[in-house]
Amino acid sequence: MRRVLATMTCLAAVITVGGCSGGSIPQPAQPGVGTGSGAPTTGPAAKTADPPTAFDRAAGVPMAVKGFSTNVAGNVTARFMTLRDRIAYIAAPTGLVAVDVLAGKQLWTTPVEGAPGDPNNQKGPFVNTTGPRPPVVTDKLAAAALPVEKPEQGSTPSYITLTVLAADATSGQKAWQADAKVSDDQYSGASNAVTKVVAITEKAVIATYDRDGGYPGATGDHITVALDPATGKTLWTRKAYSGASVHGDTLVGVDYTTVESYKVQALALDVATGQQKWNVESSRSLGFVSADPALVVIKQKNNEHGDSFLVFLDPATGAEKARLAGPKSVFGSAPDYGDCFYDEQSALICASDGVLTGYDAATAQKLWSLPDKATNRVAPDVTVAWHGLLYGDTRGGKPIALDAKTGKDVSTEVGVTPWWVSKYAAIGVSDGGEPMAYPVTK
Numbered sequence: 001m002r003r004v005l006a007t008m009t010c011l012a013a014v015i016t017v018g019g020c021s022g023g024s025i026p027q028p029a030q031p032g033v034g035t036g037s038g039a040p041t042t043g044p045a046a047k048t049a050d051p052p053t054a055f056d057r058a059a060g061v062p063m064a065v066k067g068f069s070t071n072v073a074g075n076v077t078a079r080f081m082t083l084r085d086r087i088a089y090i091a092a093p094t095g096l097v098a099v100d101v102l103a104g105k106q107l108w109t110t111p112v113e114g115a116p117g118d119p120n121n122q123k124g125p126f127v128n129t130t131g132p133r134p135p136v137v138t139d140k141l142a143a144a145a146l147p148v149e150k151p152e153q154g155s156t157p158s159y160i161t162l163t164v165l166a167a168d169a170t171s172g173q174k175a176w177q178a179d180a181k182v183s184d185d186q187y188s189g190a191s192n193a194v195t196k197v198v199a200i201t202e203k204a205v206i207a208t209y210d211r212d213g214g215y216p217g218a219t220g221d222h223i224t225v226a227l228d229p230a231t232g233k234t235l236w237t238r239k240a241y242s243g244a245s246v247h248g249d250t251l252v253g254v255d256y257t258t259v260e261s262y263k264v265q266a267l268a269l270d271v272a273t274g275q276q277k278w279n280v281e282s283s284r285s286l287g288f289v290s291a292d293p294a295l296v297v298i299k300q301k302n303n304e305h306g307d308s309f310l311v312f313l314d315p316a317t318g319a320e321k322a323r324l325a326g327p328k329s330v331f332g333s334a335p336d337y338g339d340c341f342y343d344e345q346s347a348l349i350c351a352s353d354g355v356l357t358g359y360d361a362a363t364a365q366k367l368w369s370l371p372d373k374a375t376n377r378v379a380p381d382v383t384v385a386w387h388g389l390l391y392g393d394t395r396g397g398k399p400i401a402l403d404a405k406t407g408k409d410v411s412t413e414v415g416v417t418p419w420w421v422s423k424y425a426a427i428g429v430s431d432g433g434e435p436m437a438y439p440v441t442k
Contacts, residue, residue: 047440053410055416070433087099098142117160121191140169147195250269254288265281268318294315299340327352344386344387417429
C-alpha cells in the first residue's frame with residue numbers, strides 16, 4: 001500500500017463539532033459571506049503564564065463549539081482545532097469558527113462556499129481519525145483546508161475539490177477561497193480524506209489533500225497546492241504529492257510517483273515555484289513530524305522487515321544527519337516510531353516502545369531519556385508540549401509537567417491533563433467526556 005492513513009475506528013463517545021446552541025454545526029445566514037463583525041469581545045482580563053504550570057480545574061468553561069473527538073477513555077483521537085492565546089480556531093465541514101474559550105462564546109463563523117465533501121466526518125458514533133486538520137493561524141490570517149463537493153452541471157458530473165478558506169484572524173472577515181479539483185474520477189468521494197493547511201508563509205499558503213487508494217498498490221488521491229497569501233491565486237499545483245513541512249523556502253513532503261508502487265519517497269520543492277530541490281531514497285512508508293525548521297524529521301519504514309526509524313535530514317540538501325531505530329518488526333510488520341512532540345522552542349520529544357526521549361530540535365542530539373532506573377523515574381504519557389514544557393499523565397493518572405530540555409519534573413500540581421495549552425488556558429476533557437477550557441492559575 002503506497003500510504004496508510006490512520007483510519008482506525010473504535011466504538012466511542014464522540015465529541016462532534018457543534019454550534020453554540022443545539023449542538024449542530026454553525027450555519028451561515030448567507031452562503032459565502034463571512035459573518036465576522038470586528039474584534040472579538042474577550043471579556044475581563046485573565047491571568048496568564050508562559051508557560052503555565054497549573055490550571056483551575058474547578059473553573060472549567062464548556063467549549064461553545066467542539067473541535068475534537070475522544071474515545072471512551074477520554075483520550076483525544078482527532079483534532080480540528082488550533083488554540084492561539086484564548087481563541088480556538090476550528091475547522092468545521094462548513095467553514096471556519098472562532099471561539100473565546102474562557103468566555104465560552106463563539107466569536108464568528110466564516111462559511112465555505114459549496115457543499116461539504118464529507119459532511120459527517122466529525123460526527124459519531126465512531127471515531128474517525130481522518131478529516132480536516134487544525135487551521136493554521138498567524139497574526140493576520142486564519143486558514144483551513146476542507147473537501148468540498150462541486151455540483152454537477154448538465155452532463156458534467158460533480159467532483160471534489162481541495163478548498164482553502166482564509167479569513168481575517170481577528171474579525172473573521174473572509175479574505176478569499178481557493179478551489180483545486182482533486183480528481184477526474186466522477187466516483188471519487190471525500191470520505192476518509194485528510195485535508196490540511198501545511199503552512200502560511202510570506203510567499204505562499206501550502207495546502208494538501210490525501211485519500212488512500214484502499215488496496216495495496218493503489219495510489220489514491222493526493223494533491224498539494226501553493227496559493228498567494230494575499231489573493232488566494234494558485235501559484236502551482238502538484239498531484240501525487242503530499243506536502244508536509246516547510247523549512248524556509250523549502251517544502252518537504254511525500255512523493256507517490258516512484259517506480260515501485262508500494263514505495264514512496266521524500267521530495268523537497270521550492271515553496272514559491274514548486275520546482276524540485278532534492279529527493280531521498282524511496283521507502284515503504286513515510287510520516288513527517290512537526291519540529292524545528294532546522295531539521296526535517298521523518299518516521300520511516302524502509303527495509304524488507306518493516307522496522308521503524310526516526311530520521312533527521314538537512315532541509316537544504318536532504319542529507320541524513322541522524323537515524324534512530326524504533327521497535328523491531330514481528331512477522332514483517334512493526335508500529336511506527338511513535339508520537340513526537342515539539343515544544344516550539346528547542347526540544348523534540350518522542351515516545352517509542354515505552355521509552356520517552358528528548359532531542360535537541362536543531363541538532364538531533366539526545367538530551368535525556370525515561371525510564372531512568374538510576375533515579376527510579378518512569379516515563380509519563382505525554383499529551384502536548386508547549387514553550388519548553390511537556391504535559392501529560394503519570395502512571396497513576398495524575399497530571400504532570402516536565403521540562404522539555406531536561407526531562408525533570410516541573411509541576412505535579414497541574415490540575416488537569418491538557419491537550420492544548422496557551423498562556424491563558426488549557427483545553428482538555430472533563431470527567432464526563434466533554435471538552436472544557438481551564439484558566440491558568442500559575
